[in-house]
Amino acid sequence: MDITKLTIREARNLLDTKQISAEELTNIYIGRIKSLDDKIDAYLSICEDSALEQAKAAQKLIDNGKSTLLCGIPLSIKDNICIEGTKTTCASKMLEDFVAPYTATSVNKLHADNAVILGKTNLDEFAMGGSTENSAFKKTKNPFDLTRVPGGSSGGSAASVAASLALGSLGSDTGGSVRQPAAFCGVVGMKPTYGLVSRYGLVAFASSFDQIGPIGKTVEDCAIILDSISGQDPKDGTSLNYKSDLSYSSSVSGDIKGLKIGLPKEYLVDGLNSEVKTSLYKSIETLEKLGAKIEEFSMPSLKHAVQAYYLMSSAEASSNLSRYDGVKYGYRADNCKSFQELIGKSRAEGFGSEVKRRILLGTYALASGYYDDYYKKALKLRTLMSQGFDQAFTKYDIVLHPTTPETAFKLGQNIDDPLTMYLADIYTVAVNIAGLPSISIPCGYDSNGLPIGLSFTGKPLGEKEIFRAAGTFEADFANKFRVPTI
């Protein structure tokens, strides 16, 4: 068994045919974390004891022939998703000591399917960033090149899967935070339709954008995880009352003959790296060879997606993060003489720079005299972008685009340049603005051997279509797929 190439589907087969036990599998991953995570720094905490208990319980079910697809499968969880009794830090000094009093619905669903939770992974503080360098605790490295970032904000989750320190992971995606690190780390990352997965227990960043999504080595692995975590939840008023007629994992195979794919012209701009562009066009040739019909279309509002996204998401963040006052939970500044001083100092000392920038931008956009010019303007652009996608989906089944304009950059390269970091989100944020499903899969490697990601975006609740298209492409790409050497 080559653990670096093992998928959830293959592990399922090994477990069900008794070639390996759930405890043995979990121990392999814990052993790898102990020996390799010093280099990667994907994890913020490990749940060794509970993981082994979960593996033991899973093995009993397997022995009784009652296993589900995730029974005994070791997964990691981004550290902004709550698990009762364990620390949920959001990689922030603000929540360094916070122990979650309840478990997120998505994790409860994984528990119900007897998955094994290995630990909590690193992220940009409160999921704000695209490199995981904004973590207050450690900098995660890209498994393909330890001098480069893994992307973010779910950088720890993507790196844990790429480095085979977990078979799959849950991340969260507010503006690309599952898909961008998946692209940088050469794995598959999927952002579901807004409302398909409950947000209960996900620490809020921008509530009308946030969505939990799976990261795996393959499209099928992401579909298997999505089958487990999706579904309506009375604890999340925005969760959808929707049940797919077929499971997502059974929707991955098939063919894409006659599939109509649109490519937005606005994404083929100067900032697109030439190697990423070449890889995109090679992927288009492959998709055409497989029977898809691809044409370019124009959606002018996409040019403003980054600005609109940062205004709206920061406005929501400034409101959501007002709960951190040093009183009920979280960091509390010492020796404060008044309530106002306590709040102001706790927030100034507890939050990092990027979180402060977003709070300031959000407060600015909502302030009297600026509301119409910034926040309301962005909301109107949200309407235009939603309408633009609606119109595109009257002609196309899927919208195709690069996941990122460049491959993984060097650690420290952009840390003092927030504007460059924001503009790099150009291809991912519109999906969140419109609440659409999207999946990023590896489609090539640049001259430095760094992975390149390709995104398939679907209509609302069009998960099955994007799984099928991405799965068909992936099958053709299988002999070129690489795993990192650590």
Next chain:
Amino acid sequence: MTNSNSNDYIKYIASLAKLSLNDNEMQSLANDMQDIIGLMDTLKDIDTNNIDATEHISRVTNNMREDISGNSFDTQKILSNSKHTIDNCFAIPKMIE
């Protein structure tokens, strides 16, 4: 907005956001904000006069549950995440003499 006006305004925004920043940090963040707001200003010329605003993309409206009381969290469990409690209450500095 001029630089000095901008810095004053960012100070005001920081006070609204309850962030007690020191002078160095205030200056550094004001510089960043100048660039970031410059990027946001590129939206000003787009004509959106007859466009409705979309505040939330959710495809759900009024997803109500039955109004039945349920179990709440254990008091000690909730208080355990606070750095300072007194008699089962969250504690803050004295506000009234």
